[in-house]
Amino acid sequence: MKNNTDLNEEALYLRKEFGIDFTSPVDIFSLIGNLDSMTTILYPFSNNISGISIKIESERIIAINSTQSYGRQRFTAAHELYHLFIEEENMVICENVEWEQKPDSEKEADIFASYFLIPDEALKQFIEKNLNRDNKHLTAEDVIEIQQYFQISHKATLYRLKIDKYSYDKELWDLKAIDLAKKQGYNKKLYQSNSKMKQYKTTGNYIKKLEEIRSKNIISQGKYEELQREAFIND
Structure with a gap:
């Protein structure tokens, strides 16, 4: 399995290829929607599937489970970019299983997606400048601020912070993030799935x-x- 340093470098490489700097949040759906030969499909798959990537010659397709939260859908989109542009696989079906059960390629795609959405330098700058933290212990409110800024799900945020060895209270894994986010003035979109009217959608090529x-x-x-x-x- 690739190490984190290599996966971070691959994420930065792909951001550069797409014309994205290394510190800004990514509008992932706008990005993939403007890629040549890319089609994106939102579809209400069963709970055991998060996404699918397909490559047929120059055509690329990303299908995302629209019953998952918006933050998770964004993470899945970045995950599928790894399969299509780094691994260059023809077809991958990504299942929702515990980390220990995932094959190496799925673990690599998860770590890549974390780095693609939140590069090292971007995370460091946000914590130092926006949160004014000079240590590596973060509060629940800090975690909400991070996930709202970079627009990724609560658990994906906690995994990302763990990769860079930031500490936080273990109770955050059981936190109902949507409630705390509302108290901090944020809307619920990041934590909710698409309405049934918007669970079927095709965009792109x-x-x-x-x-x-x-x-x-x-x-x-x-x-x-x-x-x-x-x-x-x-x-």
């Missing part, structure tokens, strides 16, 4: 290709509408 073959009269209007429905495109 599939739509571009569909519009292209329609404009060239390669398919009929009826077939065009059928393909829209199959991809959950309402408009």
